[in-house]
Amino acid sequence: FRAGVPFHYGFLSYFDEAENAFVSAYRKYREKENFDVFIEYIASPKLDGKTLVIVDPMLATGSSMELSYRALLTKGNPAKIHIASVIASRQAIEYVERAFPAETTLWAGTVDDEINSHSYIVPGLGDAGDLAYGVKE
Known part of the structure; x- marks a missing residue:
């Protein structure tokens, strides 16, 4: 999700010699x-055999x-997996x-203990992608 890009860059500022992987994922509403x-x-x-760190600011x-x-498993089997999130719901954990x-x-x-009917964390932050880049039209 586009929401994860700023969080990814934050991790890169610390793990500045790490390799990068990107997965493009999006929600399509029925x-x-x-x-x-x-x-x-x-x-x-x-x-x-590598350490995989998957980052997403909101784990709903x-x-x-x-x-x-x-x-990502199509690219191999990592030795260790870390998932990093700013806010996670209890359901996601x-x-x-x-x-x-x-x-x-x-x-x-x-x-946070709750997600709403749109699968957003409550109270959460709102749409992290919209907060970072503006509302999609």
């Missing part, structure tokens, strides 16, 4: 409150994170614990 997540593009070095349900992870390998480390700045 109805006002129902959507599917699609993966269109993956750019990644080989991941076999965990399903987009899992789809991105599954897409439970989902990640079920969907990812047991030794995955999840880092979250804070945990």
Whole structure:
């Protein structure tokens, strides 16, 4: 998601010699409150035996994170997986614990208890992509 790009750059300022991978994921709404997540593009070095850090500022349900992870597995099997988020919902944490390998480390700045019918974290931040780049038309 475009929302993850500023967070990614923040990580790059610290891990300045790390290789980069990008997964293009987006929500396609079927109805006002129902959507599917699609993966269109993956750019990644080989991941076999490496430490993979997947960053997303808002971890609402965990399903987009899992789809991105599954897409990245086409590039190899990492030795260690870290997931980093500014805000995670309790539901997403439970989902990640079920969907990812047991030794995955999840880092979250804070945990909110609720997501709304649009799958946004409540209270959360709102749409992180819109906050970073403006509202999509």
